[in-house]
Amino acid sequence: MYVPLLILLGISRYKAQKNQQWTEGFYTAIVSSFANRSIMFSTEMIRSSMLFIYVGVEEDESEQIRKALHYQGTHLSDYKPEAQKIFDMSAQKAPVAKSLTRFYVRQNLKMSTEYRVFMRHTEGRARNIAFNRETLDKVNTLYSHEMGEHFGQVVKESWWKPNSQGVLINAIFFNLSWERTFNPEATYPRQFRVSAAKEVLIPMMHEDSKFAFGTLGHLKATAVLVPFSQGDLQMLLIKPDQPDGLAHLQGKLTGMDIVSVARNLTMMDVFVGLPKFRLHSHLELTSALEKLGIKDIFKPSKSFSTLLHRNTNFRIDGVIHVVTFEFQEQGIGMPSTDVGNGSLTHTFNxxxxxxxxxxxxxxxxxRTTIFFAGHVTSF
Incomplete structure (x- = not known):
């Protein structure tokens, strides 16, 4: 690996080039691994977090990560994921989004000096820890303090085991109101069809106004854009025509330019109905990473020779990615925008x-970047 050279040069981040093939492959791996759960994720931020493991491992394990995540080059200094610009935004003196990464290594496995120096040059941190209930509470308290109490618990007890050796954790919140607040008076129950055999009654927000909309015949789906209050940020929602068509739709979306899909929509009068709920997406990514070909880091090996002070057996026990988002009338945070029309408060042809x-x-x-992706499948 390049860690000693990188430290000598004072370099702190990894130079990575865009690769559409990687994005498509990882998107497919994640949505197929969590097909029956409502999820939200950032492939770019997962990729950034995985650098904490990549720079500490050698041999076949390193090559598996490099090929799967398409890391290229030897310099960390210029790496800044496109998603970074969303973390640089602020609204009402608060960040629009925030990300926090930590890499925890079993207490008796001392990390090398080179690796510790590298970690000082990153936004995340690596530290030795005892994997017990007391430290689990401290880790969750740290994330609550840094991300806000509304974020909730990050690390589940089932992921924090006494025999764990390495756990990588990335958490993100997104905090922005809609361009136009959904009228709370137009929130009322509707049936949501989870499957052919199951329907649930959920609160739905409604708004009749002008939205960018399109019927995507080649995808057998429809799409709408709901704008946020700043930064040209928008939520693109794509619904299959058939209730059981999401997996097929996502298979087709994998090879498409999603931003281009949004650009090709047309402003028109649309009656929009969206579920009202809080999405707290807990993803343990081992299965998704294994689908990409990253397998050996989850088995004991002596390939973590850059990470550890002594060459000993080591494994990764968990790669955790947690994102929160609220489908609420105002979005997240205090609404700063006009309230919408609500449900059919005026008529039009x-x-x-x-x-x-x-x-x-x-x-x-x-206009250029996908910051988050996800799907809503159940409640």
Whole structure:
């Protein structure tokens, strides 16, 4: 690995080039691993977090990560993921989004001096820890303090085992109101079809106004853009025509330019209905990473020779990615925008409908970048 050279040069981040193939592959691996759960994730931030493992491992394990995540080059100094710009935004003197990464290594496995120096040059930190209930509470308290109490518990007790050796944790919140607040008076129950055999009654927000909308015949789906209050940020929602069509739709979306899909939508009168709920997406990514070909880091080996002070057996026991988002009338935080019309408060001809009453995919984007992706499948 390049760690000693990187430290000598005072370099702190990894130079990585965009690779659409990597993005597509990881998107598919994640959505297929959590097909029956409502999830939200950032592939870029997962990729950034995995550098903490990559720079500490050698041999076949290193090559598996490099190939799967398409790391290229030898310099960390210029690496800044496109998603970083969303973390640089602020609204009402608060960050729009915040990310925190920590890499925990078993207490009796001393990390090398080189690796510790590298960690001082990153936004995240690596530290030795005892994997017990007391430290679990401290880790969750740290994330609560840094991310806000609303974030909730990050690390589940089932992921924090006494025999754990290495656990990588990345958590993100997204905190921004809609461009136009959904009228709370137009929130009322609707049936959401989870599957052919199951429906649940959930609160749905409604708004009739002008939205960018499109019927995607080649995908057998419809799409709508719901804008946020700043930064050209928008949520693109894509709903399959059939209630059981999400997996097929996501398979087709994998090879598409999602931002281009949004650009090709047309402003028109649309009646939109969205579920109202809080999405707290807990993802343990071992299975998704294994689908990409990253397998050996989860087995004991002596390949972590850059990470550890002594060459000894080591394994990664968990790669955790947690994201929170609220489908609420105002978005997240105090609303700073006008309240919408609500539910059919005026009439017009040729109205289109986007009622999210069965599983759908979504993306948070601007004009060039996908910041988050996810799907809503159940409640």
């Amino acid at each position: 040729g109205v289109k409908y986007f009622l999210a009453t069965h599983p759908f995919a979504f993306y948070i984007i601007d």
